[in-house]
Amino acid sequence: MNAYDAIVIGGSAAGLSGATVLARALRKVLVIDAAQPRNLPASYLHGYLSRDGMAPNALLAAGREELLSYGGEMKETKVNSLVQESSGAGFVVQCVDGTTIGTKTILAATGLRDELPEVDGLSEQWGLGVLHCPYCHGYEVRTTAVAVLGGENRPFTMHQVLLIRQWANDVVFFPNEIVLTEPERERLIAFGIRIIEGRIARVVSAQGRVRGIELADGRIEARETIFVGPRFIPNDELLKGVECAVGENGWVTVDPAGQTSVPGVWAAGNVVDSPAQLINAAGAGSRAAIAINHYLLEQDVQHALAATRTLAGNRTIAESASGQPLK
Numbered sequence: 641m642n643a644y645d646a647i648v649i650g651g652s653a654a655g656l657s658g659a660t661v662l663a664r665a666l667r668k669v670l671v672i673d674a675a676q677p678r679n680l681p682a683s684y685l686h687g688y689l690s691r692d693g694m695a696p697n698a699l700l701a702a703g704r705e706e707l708l709s710y711g712g713e714m715k716e717t718k719v720n721s722l723v724q725e726s727s728g729a730g731f732v733v734q735c736v737d738g739t740t741i742g743t744k745t746i747l748a749a750t751g752l753r754d755e756l757p758e759v760d761g762l763s764e765q766w767g768l769g770v771l772h773c774p775y776c777h778g779y780e781v782r783t784t785a786v787a788v789l790g791g792e793n794r795p796f797t798m799h800q801v802l803l804i805r806q807w808a809n810d811v812v813f814f815p816n817e818i819v820l821t822e823p824e825r826e827r828l829i830a831f832g833i834r835i836i837e838g839r840i841a842r843v844v845s846a847q848g849r850v851r852g853i854e855l856a857d858g859r860i861e862a863r864e865t866i867f868v869g870p871r872f873i874p875n876d877e878l879l880k881g882v883e884c885a886v887g888e889n890g891w892v893t894v895d896p897a898g899q900t901s902v903p904g905v906w907a908a909g910n911v912v913d914s915p916a917q918l919i920n921a922a923g924a925g926s927r928a929a930i931a932i933n934h935y936l937l938e939q940d941v942q943h944a945l946a947a948t949r950t951l952a953g954n955r956t957i958a959e960s961a962s963g964q965p966l967k
């Protein structure tokens with residue numbers, strides 16, 4: 641028995657937005673959230689129309705309040721398995737607290753994990769003095785001494801170092817693990833970016849702020865802000881568990897409304913779209929919710945048709961048995 645029309649896994653920008661659309665469409669919806677949104681380490685969010693400078697948790701608290709006001713439900717825990725019912729009529733969600741809940745549809749909005757380069761002192765400053773997105777925080781740090789630090793995500797970093805120079809005049813690139821080609825070096829220097837080669841030993845911080853970068857040979861370059869290119873790892877184990885198709889890059893594929901290859905399963909936000917900012921994730925959640933509602937509407941129509949036909953069939957049988965038309 642499916643207790644819910646939709647279970648939304650993940651209760652941040654994408655999940656809360658989708659769930660609220662469904663609740664306002666009078667669908668029975670439950671959000672299950674492990675409460676670890678990606679931007680939680682940051683003090684403020686930017687680029688979300690009318691919410692500039694808000695704390696990440698305050699945005700979500702307002703979103704949860706809106707959802708609950710329309711009859712949506714929330715549960716704070718982690719989903720550890722998702723199983724398709726053998727009849728194909730829905731899904732069973734199992735949480736780490738032992739509860740199992742049935743639902744007709746799923747919206748996965750589980751986000752992604754940022755895997756940072758392994759440098760001492762880097763992760764402690766993540767979201768504070770260590771950032772990845774100039775569109776989120778470039779404006780705020782434009783007058784600081786910026787470092788860009790090379791890691792495993794070469795394509796992202798090579799773009800990022802040029803991009804951040806658009807905001808900041810004082811940018812130093814530490815290629816670290818990245819070996820530059822001559823044309824790349826030429827482009828960076830021509831664009832006013834200083835390059836410091838050598839293995840990085842650690843990020844130097846004091847009083848909670850980034851102060852510089854120390855190289856393996858002991859040199860310290862004073863810096864106030866560090867940009868890095870993390871590896872983006874989607875939290876898509878549940879989707880892959882129900883055999884959602886993946887693309888060549890290994891990410892789960894969705895149509896423009898977030899529909900996966902498995903009927904009844906949608907995905908929205910960073911779990912399927914790594915560049916999505918908060919406002920894009922919220923938009924994708926909303927769009928997926930509308931598609932889910934249309935899918936449920938068609939199911940409702942099919943059930944109504946089946947019930948009408950059963951009633952008509954029973955009536956015909958009763959009439960032929962009695963030899964009289966039923967009134």
Ligand SMILES: Cc1cc2nc3c(=O)[nH]c(=O)nc-3n(C[C@H](O)[C@H](O)[C@H](O)COP(=O)(O)OP(=O)(O)OC[C@H]3O[C@@H](n4cnc5c(N)ncnc54)[C@H](O)[C@@H]3O)c2cc1C
Binds near residue numbers: 910
């Ligand atoms: C440091 C930093 C700062 C940023 N600043 C900005 C900014 O200023 N402006 C901006 O637009 N964007 C910013 N971003 C990007 C922003 O974080 C993402 O766009 C946004 O979080 C994507 O939303 P989402 O709903 O897809 O995923 P998330 O916000 O990551 O939410 C996913 C939710 O799903 C939950 N979850 C995961 N797995 C499970 C499970 N199995 N069961 C239950 N729950 C689960 C998680 O705990 C989490 O609560 C920033 C990112 C970082 C890293």
